[in-house]
């Protein structure tokens with residue numbers, strides 16, 4: 001008999017398994033239909049011995065000291081500040097758009113002050129910022145928006161930015177400084193030995209049993225348990241009874257090159273050419289020394305594993321119907337990116353999971369020492 005059956009061994013499920021077992025002495029069964037732990041953040045060594053992220057590049061960044069300290073119980077860190085270049089008009093320029101981006105693209109020598117005026121002249125403010133197009137056109141104007149955002153977004157989402165909620169592009173800043181970091185969070189680092197190793201340490205407890213390659217739907221009736229934490233897609237839990245919630249998927253194509261370094265930045269975005277959106281070279285992220293280097297190319301797909309909930313008003317409405325069903329389902333707690341149909345980063349999911357633990361137990365979620 002388990003106290004808790006937890007579906008999904010990603011951040012949401014693993015943090016709760018760890019807390020309930022180590023923090024509260026509960027007996028936990030953690031299962032995942034994939035054959036590995038770590039969920040979408042899973043990493044592994046490929047055939048050439050290079051550490052890669054199976055489901056695309058995962059860069060850890062957070063402003064939450066609490067989340068960073070919690071995860072630090074299970075991993076040491078490698079300080080890492082992410083940088084991205086975009087291939088636009090035959091040049092590789094920084095994205096987020098900054099002073100160097102505009103000066104290089106237009107062959108100018110603007111100061112930060114002058115760049116503010118440059119943007120102000122071109123920005124078209126919408127009366128109400130509703131869509132992803134409104135966000136960017138309202139900051140930099142239509143021409144720059146079209147070079148960096150329009151085609152990338154159409155490729156990534158199969159929708160025009162004008163058809164997508166503002167939240168998709170709102171977190172990407174536009175800067176008048178030369179700061180070329182992708183993120184500005186207080187804590188930016190990669191788990192020193194990878195995400196999977198961190199998850200292994202998190203789940204290494206006698207009260208946690210992990211079952212992999214098992215679908216919840218096939219075993220839920222046969223495994224005695226008190227309560228459930230469900231981190232898979234919320235529509236699938238209810239057999240898509242109101243219809244499927246739309247998700248965007250990706251296909252990842254990995255390529256190993258017989259050279260130490262292949263591209264001049266960890267990630268190169270390709271908004272306007274190629275069927276893929278971006279190319280990541282993992283060695284920048286992992287710091288691994290190796291004579292070869294592995295890259296991943298991301299090809300957006302309509303079908304496949306559910307990765308990105310698609311934020312549009314009609315989808316939010318459909319989600320609310322499932323959310324109401326979830327609220328009326330006693331003994332089952334829905335949490336994580338897929339179960340809440342929300343575009344959340346890893347740190348937000350960890351914070352959500354720690355919050356749910358506190359709510360379930362009335363205990364603070366501080367880690368009990370090993």
Ligand code: FAD
Nearest residue numbers: 008010011012033039040056058059216232336337345346
């Ligand atoms: P998941 O990790 O998806 O875990 C859910 C698990 O549930 C899955 O393993 C699934 O197999 C399992 N499951 C589902 N249904 C069932 C079932 N019926 N039975 C058994 N198991 C089931 N975040 C960042 O902070 N930084 C980044 O750089 C970043 N990059 C990303 C890049 C990509 C391409 C994607 C897709 C996401 C990225 N994210 C990033 C987001 C990050 O992946 C998520 O925030 C995080 O992994 C969510 O954790 P989770 O536990 O909610 O979901």
Ligand code: UDP
Nearest residue numbers: 086095148149150152153156168169269271
């Ligand atoms: N985006 C874009 N051009 C870029 C980078 C991002 O149009 O060069 C848009 C695109 O719609 C993308 C969104 O901004 O889906 C969020 O970008 P982010 O890099 O955060 O994507 P993620 O890592 O979540 O896939």
